[in-house]
Amino acid sequence: xxAMRSLFIFYNKTVTSLKQRVSTALLACRQCSSAAxxxxxxxxxxxxxxxxxxTTFGLGTWQVKRRQWKLQLIDDLTRLTTxxxxxxxxDPHELNNLEYRRxxxxxxxxxxxxxxxxxxxxxxxxxxxxxxxxxxxxxEIGANVITPFHCTDLGITILVNRGYVPRQKIKPETRMKGQxxxxxxxxxxxxxxxxxxxxxxxxxxxxxxxxxxxxVAMAELTGAEPIFIDADFASTIxxxxxxxxxxxxxxxxHMQYIITWYGLCAATSYMWYAKFxxxxxx
Numbered sequence: 572x573x574a575m576r577s578l579f580i581f582y583n584k585t586v587t588s589l590k591q592r593v594s595t596a597l598l599a600c601r602q603c604s605s606a607a608x609x610x611x612x613x614x615x616x617x618x619x620x621x622x623x624x625x626t627t628f629g630l631g632t633w634q635v636k637r638r639q640w641k642l643q644l645i646d647d648l649t650r651l652t653t654x655x656x657x658x659x660x661x662d663p664h665e666l667n668n669l670e671y672r673r674x675x676x677x678x679x680x681x682x683x684x685x686x687x688x689x690x691x692x693x694x695x696x697x698x699x700x701x702x703x704x705x706x707x708x709x710x711e712i713g714a715n716v717i718t719p720f721h722c723t724d725l726g727i728t729i730l731v732n733r734g735y736v737p738r739q740k741i742k743p744e745t746r747m748k749g750q751x752x753x754x755x756x757x758x759x760x761x762x763x764x765x766x767x768x769x770x771x772x773x774x775x776x777x778x779x780x781x782x783x784x785x786x787v788a789m790a791e792l793t794g795a796e797p798i799f800i801d802a803d804f805a806s807t808i809x810x811x812x813x814x815x816x817x818x819x820x821x822x823x824x825h826m827q828y829i830i831t832w833y834g835l836c837a838a839t840s841y842m843w844y845a846k847f848x849x850x851x852x853x
Contacts, residue, residue, distance in 0.1 A: 617847045624840040631832030638825035648819045656758045659800070661725060666798060669761045671819065674800060676729070677756045678722040682743060684793045686730075688781045689714035693735045694816045713737040716812045717781070719793045723754060729798040730789055731757060734812035749811020759800030760817045 648671055656673040660666060690712045713736050720731040740746050764786035767773065774781045776792060786797035804815030 620843055620847075624836045624843060627832045627836040627839065631829055631836060634825050634828040634832060638823070638829065641823050641825060645823065652760055652817065652819055659722070659725065659729070659761075659798070661727060661796075661798070663797075666761060667763065670763050671817075672761050673758060673803070674761055675756065675758050676720065676722050676731075676800070677724055677754060678720050679754055680731070680733075680751065681719040681721065681728070681793075682750045684719050685743060685779075686717040686781055686789055686793070687714040687741060687779055688717060688732075688784070689741075691715045691735060691816070693813065694818055711737060714741050715816055716741075717789065717799075719795045720757065727798075728793075728795040729800065730786070730793065730795050731759060732762070732799065732801045732816060734802055734804075734807060734814040734816050736812045746810055746812075749808045751808050751811065755806075755808070757800070757802050757806045759802045759806065759814075762799045762801055762817070764797065764799075 651671040652673065654673055656675040659674040659676045660669070691714055692711055693713070715735055716733045717730055718733050719728050721728045736746065743750060762784060765784040767783055767785075772782050774783065774785055774788065776788065781789070784799060786799055789795070789799075790797040801817040802814040803817075804813070807814040
């Protein structure tokens with residue numbers, strides 16, 4: 572009996588000891604698993620946050636390329652609009668590749684078929700270059716006068732944007748001095764047809780109110796060819812519309828975007844370095 576009792580006590584102690592060891596091992600395993608999971612979570616969070624400076628750096632670099640493209644585009648347009656004028660070609664395919672190219676024509680205006688693109692404000696290239704991208708208005712509203720022009724040397728009639736007139740001078744009888752008769756030479760810039768942009772009203776042919784250049788409709792109404800030029804400022808006739816109404820100012824705010832994106836990249840890179848490398852509490 573004594574031997575059996577001693578064996579029973581030994582068995583209970585052994586089982587209890589094994590239970591304690593197993594519990595300790597399980598607890599340690601749980602702690603290791605928890606620590607591993609926490610480490611894995613921190614690692615994922617660490618590398619995920621690195622996407623912020625990487626993305627802003629990529630956006631800044633993209634804006635650098637966009638700025639180079641925009642500067643080249645502005646330079647190309649400036650070169651085209653200041654080049655020596657060439658004779659106006661009549662081939663439509665050739666004209667499609669000549670937008671903003673200066674051309675020279677000679678002929679006679681037909682003032683009986685004027686069209687009016689409105690509302691328009693006068694073009695001021697220097698002011699528009701300073702205020703590009705801002706929502707501003709010159710405060711002066713009028714119209715651009717589009718007049719059929721019979722080219723005596725080419726034997727065709729085209730459309731010429733003679734220029735800007737204020738609202739009180741839209742009616743031809745208010746500016747008779749500028750309604751020149753006889754042959755004149757006009758230097759202008761080739762423009763192509765426009766598609767109606769969102770929120771721009773449709774052209775009202777019956778009321779002769781045009782909001783965008785629809786060369787096909789304008790040509791059908793006036794009997795002209797769908798060829799359109801903006802007369803330059805030097806072609807202005809005293810008392811008539813003010814020429815030089817071609818807008819070639821392009822928004823170029825890419826330097827601001829470059830500074831913004833690279834600034835954010837630098838700031839978030841430092842925060843990531845301080846948090847995960849230097850272990851500084853932010």
